[in-house]
Amino acid sequence: MNFTHRIDRVFSFGDTYSYDNINATIGDYQVFGEYLHCVEEEYHRNSPSNGTFDDFAQKIDAMWSTEPVWNASSFSKIPSHYDDPDAPVIWIVDGGSEEAIARDAPGVLPNILSKSGALIFVFFLE
Template structure:
């Protein structure tokens, strides 16, 4: 009887602990690593050096990371996608291992860096999966260089600064900013410049992008607008506004995740990306020249 009571007590304790555990949208899982690349390097683009890596074989899929981050954040997605696609990751100017110059940050400029890298790699057309700033860059390219994009999976983007929520009180986002700073010190060619880097990126966030409904209506490539149902940084009404104004766009709200869905529930995120990519679409001109 004593052992039975102890067993019941353990079950109650475990159940209580599980019930009290923080939900996954309040977690920031560790930054993954990238698998071994088939090719990587620094490409000369627009007066800077852009770091990139390539994995797998097949139709190209380009992964664009969020602000302050680096390509390592895509480690789980690269492992899932490289079995079916040629996956390319890159680091935006001033992020990760990429350098920058004195030009102020802007989404048009960073989109032109992407086009420059694709030219350097001789990739005429690619699917794009973007997170946050990476999703905004993807939308910019789809809007202004549609011939270079086969499909766009835009996660946690905003079309206007008013679509960004106040993240100052978010423990998850504050932890991310601190972590990104430590990663910057390890990876950046300017490891002591994180504060000025954040200040410069913040100026961009405060003023860009500024897209209207008619701007979004110019996007003709197959697009999904995606976000987490607990995104601490993006207002839901802005997500819905983008999906409503991009012709034929899908709207997907992933359950029980936040701005860091791809870390918090990698299986759900990966399944959604794979499902989106498998839907096909215009592949003319995809791949190497």
């Protein structure tokens, strides 16, 4: 939130503003386990780091359990179209069955970010 003047457009999917919004039961979801398996494969294929995936995963877990820590005051630093016609275009996007983020988080952000748009994708499986 320190360089909001650099923001032109934001398309944020699976977004949250506080680590408290991370779903505590995320590890119970098969889809998330499959996602982590893909992440590990891609890490080994693409990372130039000499570190291990386990080191990387521990750092990600530490980040997810302590960040972000934002609130309405934090987001008020981002200009809105009410105040500035050149303000960034912001979309808050999420899936209808988000596994990782608490269900109410995507609905809170558009209320905090004036003139942002919200879009929830809902998929029906037969």
